[in-house]
Amino acid sequence: MTDCYKLNVQAFVQEISLKQSYTEKSTFFHHSGLSCSQIDYILDNPTSSIISSYKTHNRCPSNYSSHVPVSAKIEVNAKVKQSLVKPNSARQFKFQWKDLDSESFNSFINEELSQYNIEKHSLEENIQFLYNCLKKAAAVAVTSKIIKLKGPKFKASPTTLSLLQICKEKYQLWKSNGKHDGHFKSDKILA
Known part of the structure; x- marks a missing residue:
């Protein structure tokens, strides 16, 4: 981290009174396993109490990193505008x-x-x-x-709908028998 960037971050943290949330758990583990420390954390302003819960996760075998995740839950109420949608043009x-x-x-x-x-x-x-x-x-x-x-529903006469249903059934039968040329295919064509 460059010194200029570090100074800007420090000034920002001091300006809005951010504090580090401490826990007893370590977040960094040296690859040799001889040392560990807490270097990963989330900054919070204690007067505003935006963070409702803070958690330092446990080590797990699938995490190959030398760091463990740190998470926080932030509760915010936001109003979402619902627009009116016409049912046939959604x-x-x-x-x-x-x-x-x-x-x-x-x-x-x-x-x-x-x-x-x-x-x-x-x-x-x-x-x-x-x-x-x-x-x-x-x-x-x-x-x-x-x-x-989503548009208007398909409108057909009852006769056409019954013929379409027969055609679907014949196609499913043909498909279930391997779709080879034979009497199932001719039945579908006739339907």
Whole structure:
């Protein structure tokens, strides 16, 4: 870590009164097994008490790292707007993150953050703002594709529906018998 970066982090920690949550458990184990210490931790402001639980995990054989994970649970209440969706035109989209335009994504977020004053709002409002900001940035910079399109139901006469059902049954019978040319295939064609 460079000295300039270290000073900036230390100044930030002091400015907002962050404290280290201590536990008796070690988080780093030297590869020789002769020494261990607690060097992994999460910083928290004790006056705001954002963290509801803090956990230093146990060592496990599948973790080849010399460090054990440290986790914290943060409880936040956020209001989610529900938009009205017409039942016959509901679509679901999936973001294609591999096609992310990172330059426009970052510039959109930086522009939004520059116009927003964090100190004037509560923690919940700030989290809601960040959520909305990320959502808008994704809509601008990430392409999406439709994964589910819900349209009107297929309408057919009762006769057509019964013939379609017979055709499905004949196809399943043909498929279960290995789909070779024979009387099952001709039955399906006749159906």
